[in-house]
Amino acid sequence: MVLGHASLALTGLALWTAYTITRWGPLAWSAVLVLMPAIGLGLSTVTLLTPYPTPGGAGRPGGGPLAAPAEDVLASRLTDSTLTHALTDAALASRLVEEVLASAAAEPARRPRSKGHAAALIPASHGLLALTTFLLAVLSAVTAL
Numbered sequence: 001m002v003l004g005h006a007s008l009a010l011t012g013l014a015l016w017t018a019y020t021i022t023r024w025g026p027l028a029w030s031a032v033l034v035l036m037p038a039i040g041l042g043l044s045t046v047t048l049l050t051p052y053p054t055p056g057g058a059g060r061p062g063g064g065p066l067a068a069p070a071e072d073v074l075a076s077r078l079t080d081s082t083l084t085h086a087l088t089d090a091a092l093a094s095r096l097v098e099e100v101l102a103s104a105a106a107e108p109a110r111r112p113r114s115k116g117h118a119a120a121l122i123p124a125s126h127g128l129l130a131l132t133t134f135l136l137a138v139l140s141a142v143t144a145l
Contacts, residue, residue, distance in 0.1 A: 008038035025144035
């Protein structure tokens with residue numbers, strides 16, 4: 001899908017460039033006709049690859065390549081007997097608490113990096129430039145009449 005989007009977009013750009021050199025009207029309309037499916041594939045790519053929040057998931061991604069692992073991964077590895085043993089054994093519980101406190105004291109307090117919305121600027125700017133390109137191609141085709 002991504003390769004189809006890129007190849008159609010580059011073909012539309014080549015046709016539009018050929019129109020600007022030759023001023024032959026059918027080339028401008030061909031560029032517009034090739035750019036329309038390129039836009040459709042681009043929108044499909046964004047729709048499929050953008051992670052979306054899951055219902056009740058506190059905004060965590062639920063799909064796409066950035067999806068979080070399922071919450072029941074650890075629960076499937078724990079058996080009732082293992083959990084009961086860990087909760088009833090005071091030595092295991094105190095060792096766990098000591099390890100957690102030691103690791104927390106050893107690591108400096110890190111402030112979580114704020115990703116903000118900088119990652120959204122790349123597809124948003126790409127879409128804005130694509131829209132501008134398509135509008136220029138349509139205006140060229142209309143003036144070629």
